[in-house]
Amino acid sequence: MSYSYAIATPSYAGDFERCRLLCASIDRFVTGHTAHYLLVEDRDVALFKQLEGPRRRVIAEAELLPSWLKPRPDLLSFGRRRVWTGLGALRRGLPPLRGWHAQQLRKFAFPMKSYEDVVIFADSDMMFLRPFDVTRLGRDGKVRLYRKPDGIAGTMAQHADWCTMAARLLGLPEPTFPSADYINNLVSWRRDAVAAMMTRIEGIxxxxxxxxxxxxxxxSEYLIYGYFVERVLGLEAAGHWPDEHELCKVYWFPEDVGELATLRSFEEILEPGQVAVGVQSFIGQPVERLKALFEAQ
Structure with missing residues (x-):
């Protein structure tokens, strides 16, 4: 059985140059996908349109989320930050949301608007560095799901809370720990499984x-999906095969900057089977440095 594949990237103006680098890396190294979609806030559409091409399209948030949930200046930060709220959201009992909440909601919404069978999420602060045919994520009629067994310990307070929230949303018993972890870069979801998951959440x-x-x-969007396909449907029935190998090497913390400063090329740190590197934008690594390392590849 063959599938069609989309790549989706939620982003925002502050990550534009990093997203430009991601797009260049996809165009250079990635094959097998029908299109790459950039999921952005409405006011950022014109900026990101610069990155459109034959297989890249910008999707405005208004195409994905309800009209009653809109970004507005955060008065508590004197307008420096934004919150997603409004009278309609407040009437529905929703607290003001931040940009990272909105990006997760875009991820949930996109597969139900797309035409492709599988959506692969690639964050805008990562880049591909080796040839990667996305169709290799399919195996014997199933699609790869990143799953790290026992990856979340009960002592990981935030992750444990995310697990508990996922279980409650899906009508599952309280989770026990250690629990499987599904959070990573280059995570692939099936469109039909997302639709079934939303039906379950709305019914509950x-x-x-x-x-x-x-x-x-x-x-956590990835934990909610992972819990659904494994604990509600079962991986076999959901059409997924589990894989704990990380396709993307990720620098998560400020202390990682020291290692980055000594690199001549990302090839020095890529492990066998890894095809990409992610450098979290909040750790303060200049995008010029990332461009230099990418060009040295």
Whole structure:
């Protein structure tokens, strides 16, 4: 069985140059996908249109999320930051959301708007460095799901809270720990599984999936999906095969900057089977340095 594949990247103006680098790396190294979609806030559409091409399209948030949930200046930060809220959201009991909440909601919404069978999420602060045919994610009629067994310990407070919230959303028993971890870069979801997951969430909550999820300020899109396909459907029935190998080497913390400073090329740190590197934008690594390392590849 063959599948069609999309790559989706939620982004925002502050990450534009990093997203430009991601797009260049996809155009250079990635094959097998029908299109690459950039999921951005409405006001950022014109900026990101510069990156469109024959197989790249910008999707405005208004195409994905309900009209009653809109970004507005955060008065508590004197307008320096933005929150997603409004009278309609407040009437539905939703607390003001941050940009990282909105990006997760875009991820949930996109597969149900797309035409492709599989969506691969590639964050805008990563780049591909080796040839990668996305169709290799399919195996014997199933699609790869990143799954690290026992990856979340009960002592990991935030992750444990995300697991508990996922279980409650899906009507599952309270999770026990250690629990499997599904959070990573280059995570692939099936469109039909996302649709089934939203039907389940809405049936349990008695309200739209956006309302059910966004009433909680702490949630993880990857854990919710992982819990659904493994604990509700079962991986076999969901059409997924599990893989704990990380396709993307990720620098998560400020202390990682020291190692980055000594590199001549990312090839020095890529492990066998890894095809990409992610450098979290909040750790302060200049994008010029990342461009230099990319060009040295």
């Amino acid at each position: 909550a008695g309200r739209s999936w956006v309302e059910a999820i966004a009433t909680h300020r702490q949630f």
